[in-house]
Amino acid sequence: MRFDVPENAAGPADSWWSNAVVYQIYPRSFADSDADGVGDLQGIIERLDYLSQLGVDVLWLSPVYPSPHDDNGYDISDYQDIDPLFGTLADFDRLLAGVHERGMKLIMDLVVNHTSDEHPWFTASRDGGPGGDKRDWYIWRPPREGMEPGTAGAEPNNWESWFSGPAWTFDEASGEYYLHTFSRKQPDLNWDNPEVRQAVHAMMRWWLDRGVDGFRMDVINLISKDPALPDGIVPEGARYGFGHPYYVCGPRVHDYIAEMHREVFAGHPRRLLTVGEMPGVTVEEAKLFTDPSRRELDMVFQFEHVGLDQGPGGKFDVRPLKLTDLKASLGRWQTGLGETGWNSLYWNNHDQPRVVSRFGDDSPAHRDRSAKLLATVLHLHRGTPYVYQGEELAMANAPFASIDDFRDIESLNHYRDQIALGTDEAHILEGLRHRSRDNARTPMQWDATQHAGFTTGTPWIAVNPDHVDVNAKAQLADPDSVFHYYRRLIELRHTEPAVTHGDFHMLHPDHEQLYAFIRHDAATGTELLVLANFGPTDLTVDLPDGWEDSETLIANMPAAAPLTSPHTLRPWEARVHRRATA
Missing domain, CATH: 3.90.400.10 (Oligo-1,6-glucosidase; Domain 2)
Structure with a gap:
């Protein structure tokens, strides 16, 4: 089905989602309404007012389709129904209506690099x-x-x-x-077959006709494989080859995504949101995918910054983050997509450990402050921010005691393979505690009661015991909480044009503790100065000229002294200042 109305070909900064904030829901861990220990659609419906109060514009649902749940729903056995575990299509329609009634939009997770082997x-x-x-x-x-x-x-x-x-x-x-580039129960579709592409397009149109507002596309840059399927280089000490060069941004991926745009999105009467998850994508490739004139995608998820604390052994080989590496990476993406294309901004999602434990400080002394700092830095960049459920509460990594506490297939496979190789179990578990995807999947912490108000049954994965102190009910009642700080940041993005439209200039790129940058919006004559002390000690910094009398726009601590140069930032302090330019 095609639409005859003209396509909205406006640039990214002119699109509705340029000053929007997206909230990701992992349904099985969000809210359980029927006491079976697994979250569901009715549970989400009952929490829509919470999300509306937070101020987010878009909800992204991780998969709720029928599935054997080998990979927690990313192995789909029917693209056009709802898994009974989560509810029914009627429940979904009620959820969608409730989202729209509150002025929000909803995007679905599209998983079409592979299906379930039971599809x-x-x-x-x-x-x-x-x-x-x-x-x-x-x-x-x-x-x-x-x-x-x-x-x-x-x-x-x-x-x-x-x-x-x-x-x-x-x-x-x-x-x-x-x-199967993932689980053996996730066979890869052959996108070189036009019948496959047509079937996927028809399914996508079916959901759009139902009223959804777009798609987050799982590993969409893996859909095109080198037809020769050559062997990959075997890294030293590994048993298998590195096949990524032959299917990450493969030979026809731009053709297939452009075709998807023509067949599904072009001329649609509603301006939809399309987000491509793209492991291994480069800045130059991302510019092509998100250039409005090419009509492929609105934005991409890239993984460069969340790989900076990994050693040569991969994601479970943990090393400390160097702030200079983080600034170089995020700064490169800000500059690279500054004129053409658009950034997705995120710290957390269902595949990443909790950022306050990863890049912040989850100790009682600094947890809230570092969570607010991380939010400040991210949300003041140019792009569309994503908040993963519980991030707005400073939810932290879980204290997994043994392998029996884990549920994620990637974590369990890694444990099994490393044990077979003779790796010390304590070392394996230490890596899993830091990096397992299960850190993001523990239940949402609604209150201090048993199971954190997530369920009255037995949760499918244990609740983090810190929910007694860290939960939504307590934070809603505290105007200085992390929740209310996120709410103010989201409101700032809605009301301050420089956050959306301003260009980006990194300050002190070689400093190991200071993250500082300026956003400048020529149209409004506004500049924003962002200062963040990524550390547990005081930090004295020299400021650019002319900021002494600037307005404090938002800060994660009460001002200790007027802004002067040099200025001392307290541990994990973040400040945003605004001034008019001449």
Whole structure:
């Protein structure tokens, strides 16, 4: 279906989402209305007023489709229904209506690099064998020549799955392997087949017709694979090859996303939001994806800044963050997409550990202050900020005691593989405590009661015991809470044009404790100065000229003294000042 009205081809800074804030909901951990221990759509409906009070503009739902839940719903078995675990389509329609009644929008998680192996498309592809009608909807290959099928090394290439182990699984019935860049229960779709693309487009239009306002597209830059499927380089000490060069931003990815835009979004009567999650994307690629004239996507999620505290051993090889690295990375993206394209701004999501534990200080003395500092720095950058559920409360990483406390497939696979290699268990668990995706997935902390008000049943994963002190009920009653600070930051983005439109200039890029920058909006003649002390000690800094009489726009601590140069910032202090330019 196409629409005849002219397409809105305005640039990013002119679009409704340029001064919007998005709130991500992980449904199974947000609010449980039926006491089965798993969050659901009715639970979200009951908390819409909370989200409205926070002031966010868009809700992004992680997957609520039918699924075997091998990867907590990112393995979808039916794209056009709701998993009974979460409710019904009627519940979804009520949720959507409630969101719209409150002046917010809702975007769905679109997971189309892969399906579940229980999706009818895949069962037809597998059961029909090499000559079946849907065989080419997925990526099937015979064993390596001369190798015994199903044995180690017989896989069509040596790629490693993102969830550990080989990226291929052998199907005995047909004598071939299918590709899965993630879990073996998440076979990759073959986007080179136009029937696959047409089916995906039809499904997307079905949701848009239902009233959703756009999509966050899971690992969308992985959909195009090098058809030769060559072996990847095997890193030293590894068992499998690094296949990313052959499918991260693959050969036809821009063609496929531009086609999706033409077939699904072009000329739609509502201006929709399209966000592409893109591991491994570069600034130059992101400019292409988000250039309005190319009509592909509105913005991308990039992962550069959340990989800066990883050692050579990968995400579970933890090293301290260097603030200079963080500034260099975020500054490069600010500059790179400053004239063309648009940034997504985030610290947290369902795949990342809690930022107050990661880049801040979650000790009682500094938890709230560092959470507010991190929010200040992020929300004052140019782009669209994303708040992950509980971030606005300074929710922290959980104290997982043993492997039995974890639920995430990536974490469990990593533990199993490292144990098999003889790695010390204590070392493995230390990495998981810092980096496991389960840190983001513990239940939302609504109050101080048992299970944090998330459920009256037994939660699917344990509640963080700190919910007795850190919860929404307490913070709503405290005007100086992290929640109310987020609310003020969101309001600032709505009301101060320099936050949306201003250019970006990093100050003191080589300083190891100070994060400082200026936003300048020529149209309004306004400048904003952002100062943040990323550390537990006082910090004295020299300021640019002319800021002594500037207005304090927002700060995470009461002013101890007028702004002068040099100025002393207290531990984890953040300040934003405004002045008019000549």
